[in-house]
Amino acid sequence: MECPGCQFDMREHELDGVMIDECKRCGGVWLDAGEAEELVKKAPTPREALQKKKLELLRQWQVAALNPRETDRKCPRCPEPLMRVNYKDIPGLQIDKCRSDCGMYLDKGELEKVRLID
Ligand SMILES: [Zn+2]
């Protein structure tokens, strides 16, 4: 599968029991629909620690919400383009999501933040 970020070949990779697609070149990650929620459920860190980190992050995210816009990145699962949106309506946490809801593409470092949100 082609990386939407850099067109390199993505490889399947297991993360806490969930098979995700990862790009070894740019560090981007593709999550099929439902996998983000699955990863949140299987997060190895104790809930209290996550909760604290999440609140810290939410405090930093006091920026204006984004209007969804089309990117020039393509969904690796279908012919639709990826849309730049706020993940779960959280201002400041922007991800690329397929317009047909196949899944989402996360740039390096974004997965860690997405895993804090349930
Ligand atoms: Zn890549």
Ligand SMILES: [Zn+2]
């Ligand atoms: Zn798609």
